[in-house]
Amino acid sequence: MENSKTIQRDFTAVLAYRVGTTLSYQMMMVAVGWHLFNLTNDVISLGLLGLAELIPYFFCSLFAGHLVDTYSRRGIATIACVLHVLMGIFLMYVAQGVLQPPEMLIYFSVAFLGIGRSLLRPAYQSIFGQVIPRSLTPKYSAYASSAFQVCVVSGPALGGLLIASLGLQWTYLISGLLALIGQYGVLTVHLKNLKRDKNTARFWDSLIESIQYVKNHQLILSAMTIDMLAVLFGGAVSMLPAFVKDILHQGPETLGILRAAPAVGAIITGIYFARNPILKNSGKYILIGVAGFGLSIIGFSFSQTIWLSSFFLFLSGCFDSLSVVVRVAIFQLTSPDHMRGRISSINGIFVGSSNELGALESGVAASLMGLAPSIAFGGFITVLVAIGFYQYAPRLRNLHVKDLIEEQKKND
Numbered sequence: 001m002e003n004s005k006t007i008q009r010d011f012t013a014v015l016a017y018r019v020g021t022t023l024s025y026q027m028m029m030v031a032v033g034w035h036l037f038n039l040t041n042d043v044i045s046l047g048l049l050g051l052a053e054l055i056p057y058f059f060c061s062l063f064a065g066h067l068v069d070t071y072s073r074r075g076i077a078t079i080a081c082v083l084h085v086l087m088g089i090f091l092m093y094v095a096q097g098v099l100q101p102p103e104m105l106i107y108f109s110v111a112f113l114g115i116g117r118s119l120l121r122p123a124y125q126s127i128f129g130q131v132i133p134r135s136l137t138p139k140y141s142a143y144a145s146s147a148f149q150v151c152v153v154s155g156p157a158l159g160g161l162l163i164a165s166l167g168l169q170w171t172y173l174i175s176g177l178l179a180l181i182g183q184y185g186v187l188t189v190h191l192k193n194l195k196r197d198k199n200t201a202r203f204w205d206s207l208i209e210s211i212q213y214v215k216n217h218q219l220i221l222s223a224m225t226i227d228m229l230a231v232l233f234g235g236a237v238s239m240l241p242a243f244v245k246d247i248l249h250q251g252p253e254t255l256g257i258l259r260a261a262p263a264v265g266a267i268i269t270g271i272y273f274a275r276n277p278i279l280k281n282s283g284k285y286i287l288i289g290v291a292g293f294g295l296s297i298i299g300f301s302f303s304q305t306i307w308l309s310s311f312f313l314f315l316s317g318c319f320d321s322l323s324v325v326v327r328v329a330i331f332q333l334t335s336p337d338h339m340r341g342r343i344s345s346i347n348g349i350f351v352g353s354s355n356e357l358g359a360l361e362s363g364v365a366a367s368l369m370g371l372a373p374s375i376a377f378g379g380f381i382t383v384l385v386a387i388g389f390y391q392y393a394p395r396l397r398n399l400h401v402k403d404l405i406e407e408q409k410k411n412d
Helices: 004-040 043-070 073-095 102-131 134-165 168-177 179-188 203-216 218-234 237-247 252-275 282-301 306-334 337-369 371-392 401-411
Strands: none
Touching (some): 004 237, 134 306, 168 179, 218 282, 237 252
16 A cells, blocks of 8 residues: 555646646637637637637547557657647747638647547546545546646636736647646656556447447446536536627636636535545536536626626536536446546547537537527526436446445455
8 A cells, every 4th residue: 555645646647647748738728719700700710719629539538548558658658748749839930920711720739739639538537546545536536627627717717817928829828838747747657556557449449348338337428428418518617708808898817717617616616625525425426516517607697797707617616526526436336447537538428529619519509599599598408417417327427436445455
């Protein structure tokens, strides 16, 4: 059993990887959204931006999980960091007008960010699972979630401020270079903690094995599905550039504040549950979190001031974090080590696809129903999703994380 100092040292290194890449991605996507909307002044373009990321992300994710379980997790994580650096430099030249046409090249860059993101999740989850003992997963996953949300706060806020003060080109360059922090974290995770029995199956056999595992594991499948549906219908973030410009009549600084508001709520909630892990009635907390998230989005849709909008987005972050800390614990406690990458990739497809399809759905709905009504509709559907899972997913509803921990102790 590793001592606490060793665990904390390697956790810090893994966290540096997540912090660096998340800051890079968040800042770059804020800049991309603002850049594209200024060029097109069309909410559909924001939806298509999500689709441009989704297509390569979807097709690369399962193969990325296979790579992570088969080859060097450190190497796969490095490729993801390098892609972020290269895209930041490329977009800098697009913003300067050196490369044309800008709209097409923005979509092209976002597609490569989608490839990078398909590698980030399984690499991170797999390394995290190796350096953190399963019994400590609820605690450290909550801390990791809070650190992630700190990046989601500072990334968009910093991105908005940099756009306003330095311009798009510098924002792109700085956001790309921040991925080097992630590379530093990857390099400082000690190799002795990465020894494992690697997956030796061929790709298709490996893929079928992981899909069958998820399909037959009711708890994992339920957690993935409710997350997917909540993000698909309840995500208002993709429409924030339009909401800020057309409803609040503000600039990029306000966009950064509103992008940060959900993360502030998630940070506070995550820190609390890191100190007070949700070990009992864990499934009910997931359902409460999803329902509360939907209600917060409905409230946001009716807001007319920056402060009220920020308040409801803050609440959405609190409720989202409530369900996230339990879902992460579920995946870490129920995933065999040799399948972590593939299971994480499948989960990434569920959530990542819903993120980008949700952006497209929000764009189409906003063009048909109007911006505010489309956001309210999505929040209402999210509440119905929570009610439906309470009625028809008893395994999830009756989950206690402490039972999963006890089961793992017996197996170990």
